Amino acid sequence: MEQRSAMANNPRRNTVQSLERGLGVLEAVSAANGPIGITELSRQLGLAKGSVSRLVTTLVKLNFLVRDPETRKYQLGLKLWELGSKSITRLDIRGVARPVMEELHRVTGETVHLTVLSSEGKMVFLDKLDSTRSIRPNVQLGAHLPVHCVANGKAVLAFLPENQVAAILANRLQRFTDTTITKKGDLMAVVEGIRGTGYAVNAGEFREDVSGVAAAICDHTNYAVAALGISLPSSRMTEAEARKLGILVAEKAREISTTLGSQHDEASRGSSPSSRGGA
Known part of the structure; x- marks a missing residue:
């Protein structure tokens, strides 16, 4: 009243x-x-x-x-998320992430990148360090990629409020390759698994020749504001390599998250956004 x-x-x-x-x-x-x-x-x-x-x-x-x-x-809707992401960017998330990206790049030799979610529900590349290897994926700054079939997109989905995830996935999931997940139920099962492992895997789901891993970067509310990822040719992405790089990228993403005020303990990492009060 x-x-x-x-x-x-x-x-x-x-x-x-x-x-x-x-x-x-x-x-x-x-x-x-x-x-x-x-x-x-x-x-x-x-x-x-x-x-x-x-x-x-x-x-x-x-x-x-x-x-x-x-x-x-x-x-x-997503416009509010975009404004929030821009607010985080004003805290110089690229500046915070860059030293961690450089360390990850030095250790792996693969392409390392930083992405955020746009108001249209796409992942946008903010920063990158290209692989030192002769065969490497071409990552373009400013490129927009669909969330459901790239590792950074799936990583971010795992740490967003349920209503925002529903808005992002409101339309049909487009198929790009034979491994693209096109059923929302299947995708949400994968997202639930990401909350447990702390990292997402792209097994050639957007482009057959490019695979990758990524982990969400979270703010003080433990919601995703960006994603730290590694991309490499699918020919180099074995199951063992995915696990090794995934664990590493999750560790580095937590370092950035901690700087942004996230309380990234095991309990918060393994819980869903709704169980942390964000539905």
């Missing part, structure tokens, strides 16, 4: 009312236990359904909210 009165009746003179109401919608959606509808938002905010509908439509258009076509309810 207090929220309703504050939103509907607060006679502030130096604020933009529509912006204030839009931010109120975002706060209400964020506080909800799951997707929330127009009627409930109207009740909580003390605004007419028509007003709430217009605000929500605008927020969906700008990717701040996502609408479930079946339930017609709303949840937070």
